[in-house]
Amino acid sequence: MDKYHRLKGQRLTALFLIGCLLFNYPLLLLFSTNSAIWGIPILYVYVFISWAVLIGLTAIVIETRK
Amino acid sequence: MLQGWVILLVSLAYIGLLFAIAYYGDKRADAGRSLISNPYIYALSLAVYCTAWTFYGSVGRAASSGIGFLPIYLGPTLIALLWWFVLRKMIRISKVNRITSIADFIASRYGKSPALGGLVTVVAVAGIIPYISLQLKGISTSFTVIWHYPKIVMPAHVDVPVSSDTAFYVALFLAAFAILFGTRNLDVTEHHEGLVAAIAFESVVKLLAYLAVGVFVTFGVYNGFGDVFSKAAAHPELKALFTMRDTFHSWVWLTILSTMAILFLPRQFQMAVVENVNEHHLNKAIWLFPLYLLIINIFVLPITFGGLLHFPDGNVDPDTFVLTLPMVEGQGVLALLVFIGGLSAATGMVIVATIALTTMVSNDLVMPVLLRWQALGRAESSDLSGLLLTIRRSAIVAILLLSYGYFRLISESQALVSIGLISFAAVAQFAPAILGGIYWKGGSRAGALVGISAGFVVWAYTLPIPSLAESGLLPQSFIESGLFGIALLKPYGLFGLRGADPVSHAMLWSMVVNVGGYVIASLLSRQSVIEHSQATLFVDVFKHSSEGDRSAARFWRGSASVTALRSLLGRFLGPAQSEDAFAQYARQHDLNWSQKTEADAELVDFAEKQLAGTIGASSARVMVASVVKEETLSVEEVMDILDETSEVIAYSHQLEQKSRELEAATAELRAANEQLTELDRLKDDFMSTVTHELRTPLTSIRAFSEILCDNPDLERDQRGRFSGIILKESERLTRLINHVLDLSKIESGKMEWTLSDIDLREVVEEALTATGQLFQEKDIQLEVDLPNNVPSITADRDRIMQVMLNLLSNAIKFCDSKAGWVAVRLKIKTDIMQVDVSDNGPGIRPEDHDIVFEKFRQVGNTLTEKPQGTGLGLPICRHIVTHFGGKLWAESEPGHGATFSFTLPLKLQATDGERVGSNGQSQI
Incomplete structure (x- = not known):
């Protein structure tokens, strides 16, 4: 694997670790409250938005050319 | 109005369309213009992950645990980020070794062990049958519900005779479907391009259907997301679902389970690894597939709360909300679309899973037994390709009937998701052997056997067996007081572990014994030669496969005749396909079969891989060994071949030494050259000096001789003096010449x-x-x-x-x-x-x-x-x-x-x- 591929692999690993943090207990509990944004429970907003952001970052990492 | 015949007609038309797509896909593949060779189709085909469980079951689970349905999709999103390493490696390994199933993969890694292949097949079949029965349940329930449109009628939980059970006919229909789709080609490594195209199409249909119902509920029935949730918030029991309901460990275990499922479920392996046509398609799938999961889940929560608000009294199963919500709103066409979407989700899973399981059953369970049956193994003339097809087709029917049996026994009483999780926990048992197998060379066959079987036993004891008891097939006391009344053996509280839900509990204990057994047995056992070589081929696949497919051939030494190999391949692949394979080999290697009678290692390896594509690695090895006289390599020899690194290091040492020797030689040569130049210079000096020394006496001799000659009347005493000088100089000349001669004699060693x-x-x-x-x-x-x-x-x-x-x-x-x-x-x-x-x-x-x-x-x-x-x-x-x-x-x-x-x-x-x-x- 060349340097470019190694870098991509490292970025994906970093995103994986970020994802593990985002979708796990301490952070989820922070948002596990009865408040809402636009009428939507904040826990749902948090999970779906961070999920979308994670996918977006992944797409950027994957599609970025040298 | 939605008439019964309309539902049937639309369903059949839809199935017909799938066949048309599959047929077209195969035609395009034959013509060399692949329909599926792009990353988008690949990502869509991976979405076979979303089954009736997702389509109907997510809402069912969300109705009881709120966001707790999501770990099943977050896990795959996370592990997709690591596909870059793990799945890419699995794909490369499978391509190099022509691996056709997960059983083949594990058996091949651990020395092409038939026992291991058989064990993995048993675990996979036992684990996936509940999952297939979940699809049967999904289809038959949704069919029953939509059949009674516009009334909302739940399927009766009463025993109906098999002959009038919808699910039975669904099972038979799916079996026929799978046979038609999946057993057209004999070589299972040949891509089922038509099948993949159809599955990708189904993924689009189920996504669109789900989005349609989601948009309808969210924006048609309610006024957007905020409206649904605000209305739900008015009900305290619904508002409770807005926060985390799952405990920490069940959330984490569900996430881990789904990461393993997405890699090791037989149908995912089939789609992601076996049907992969190009390794690079994986890259885009890393973000496209999670995106698909995100989109299909966006409307799960609004539909859940919509359903809960519509049917507050609980007499409508939340698993059917996706269908019953449009029905109760009088949207017949939308309900039909949803039904078709659910059908897509379920059929896609059933087809791919049965094909994957069938490959395993025929290659790793039936074939090894048949091959040991002497009469069949020795009958040189018999063409076994027909038999193989029969075995596969029978296996498909058997698997679907088993699933139907499981459905009849227990599924009716359970929610979709809890049935599916039993399957997830079963395939998770493959994780240590596979992940260990592709990253740790020390993992041995004994380790894999011990780990998988121990994990399987614990899984069976803690998940499916107690679920039999819950369904009343076993005494209830088994759950409450443990086996033989021993409290430590309670299936939901093994060794006194309390407070975990059944799935987390089963995962914890099965992983402990599985990983523990795998590691300890691997460390205690000695790898055989073939295990050692396979371990290296798998772990170092990126190193070895860059040298082409030949690396495996390096571990083989022996002799075989081309004719024997040819007839062996003919028996299993059919004569035409075997001839094609040999012709292709000849083209690639530019050789003429009439001149080649002895097969070399590379050809034997080629034949074994061709065979492996049809009957699995372990059976292929047995068959090839029957026609080949193989010399066993010693462990030392394999080590020699294997230690590529040390070989390279040794080689570079040699190179270094050579270059040092060369430098030394050059230096010597240079010194010799300098010496020669010096000698040459000395010789020149010597010559000029000698000439000079000779000329001095000669000049005086000549001068005095001239005087004497020119003056004949010279005085007598003067003449005498001059003659004396000439004499003296001549003597000196003679002496000089003698000296020079002496010296040259001495110096040349001729003295x-x-x-x-x-x-x-x-x-x-x-x-x-x-x-x-x-x-x-x-x-x-x-x-x-x-x-x-x-x-x-x-x-x-x-x-x-x-x-x-x-x-x-x-x-x-x-x-x-x-x-x-x-x-x-x-x-x-x-x-x-x-x-x-x-x-x-x-x-x-x-x-x-x-x-x-x-x-x-x-x-x-x-x-x-x-x-x-x-x-x-x-x-x-x-x-x-x-x-x-x-x-x-x-x-x-x-x-x-x-x-x-x-x-x-x-x-x-x-x-x-x-x-x-x-x-x-x-x-x-």
Whole structure:
């Protein structure tokens, strides 16, 4: 694997670790409250938005050319 | 209105459309214009992950645990980020080894072990059957619900006879579907392009159907997301779902389970690895597939709360909300679309899963048994390809009937998701053996067998068996008080573990015994040769596969005939396909079969892989071994071949050493060259000096001869003087020429030496006698000190005499012209004799002590003084003395005379290799 591929692999690993943090207990509990944004429970907003952001970052990492 | 016949017609038309797509896809593949060779189709085909569980079950689970349905999709999103490493490696390994199923993968990694392949197949079948029954349940429930449109009727939980059970006909229909789709080709590594195209299409349909119902509920029935949730918030029991309901460990275990499921579920392996046409498609799938999961889940929560708000009394199963919500709103067409979407989700899963399982059952369970059945194995002529197809088709029917049986037994009482999780937990048992297998060379067959079987036993004991008890098939006391009433053996509280939900509990214990068993047994067992080589091929696949597919062939040594291999392949692949394969091989390797009778390692490896594509790696190995005379490689040999790294290191060491040797040789050559150049220069110098030295006497001879010739009437005494000069110069010329000849003889080693025992005292005395006249003429005082008796030495008498004469004449030449004094001494030392010749001449400067022994170097001003010698005497003397093992040197202080000394050893050892005996005779 060349340097470019190694870098991509490292970025994906970093995103994986970020994802593990985002979708796990301490952070989820922070948002596990009865408040809402636009009428939507904040826990749902948090999970779906961070999920979308994670996918977006992944797409950027994957599609970025040298 | 939604008539029954409309539902049936639309369903059949939809299935017909799938067949059309599959047919078109296969046609395009045959024509070489693949329909599926792009990353988007690949990502969509991975979405076979979303089954009836997702389509109907997510809402069902969300209705009881809120966001708790999501770990099943977050896990795959997370692990997709690591596909870059893990899945890419699995794909490469499978392509190189023509692996066709997850059982094949594991068996192949651990030494192509048939036992392991069989075990994995059993675990996979046992684990996936609940999952398939979940799809049957999904289809039959949704069919029953939509059949009663516009009334909302839940399927009756009463025993209906099999003959009138919808699910039974669904199972049969799906079996026929799978047979038509999946067993058209015999070689399972050939991509089922049509199938993949159909699955991708189904993924689009189920996504669109889900989005349609989601948009309808969210924006049609309600006024957007905020509205649904605000209305739900008014109900305390619904508001409770807005926060985390799951405990920490069930959330984490569900996430872990789904990460393993997405990698190791047989249908995911089939789609992601076996059907992958291009490794690079994986890259885009890393973000496209999670995106698909995100989109299909966006409306799960609004639909859940919509359903809960619509059916507050709980007599409608939340698993059917997706369908019942449009129905209760009178949207018949939308309900039909949802039904088709659910059908897509379920059929896609069933087809791919049965095909994957069938491959395993036929290749890793049935084939090994059949091949051991001697009559079949030996019957050379029989064509087994037809038998293979029959086995596959029977296996499909058997798997679907088993699933139906499971459905009849227990599924009716359970929610979709809890059935599915049992399957997830089963395939998670493959994780240690596979992940360990592709990253740890030490993982052994024994480890994999122990780990998987221990994990499987714990899984069975803690998940499916108690679920049988819950369904009333086993006594309830089994759950409440454990096996034989032992509390520690409670299936939901093994060894007293409390507080975990059944899935987390089962995962914890099964992973403990699985990982523990795998690691410990691997560390305690010794790998066989083939395990060792397979381990390296798998772990280092990126290193080895870059050399092409040949790496496996390096581990094989033996002999086989081409004809035997050809007929073997013919029996399993069918004659036509086998001929194609051989023709392709011949084209690639540019060879002619008529000239090749002995198969080499590469061809045997090729044949084995062709066979592996059809009957699995372990069976292929057994079959190839039956026609091949194989020499077993020793572990050491394999180690030698394997240790690529050390080989390379050794090679580079060799290279380094070679280059060092080369450098040394170059340096030697350069030195030799310099020496040659120096010698050449010396020769040139010598030549010019000799010529110069010769010309001086010649010139004077010629000049005086001319005078004599031109003046015949020259006075008599003058003529006499001139003749004298000519005579003297001629003598000098002769001497010079003699010296040059001597020197060149000595230097070229052609000098002839006449050896005899000589008395050095005698030689010295004789030399003194010979020069006595000169001493008297010049009135030089001579001092001689010779011992009376001297031991004889072996040397050439004439040459030693030459040395003596030379030293004496030099002393005479250079000693003080008025009060000349010369001393000659002979000393006997322990093993040498030394002769000193001293004079009282001007002496030699210290820096000239060595120069006087060089050719043509005379000390003193040669420009102003007439040379007194040839300049060759001393060099010749030194050569002679050195030849007899002695030394010749000068000692002097300017103004105090000079002493020339030479030594000769008493026991002479000839330097040119002759051994001279004490009797003085040369012994050659």
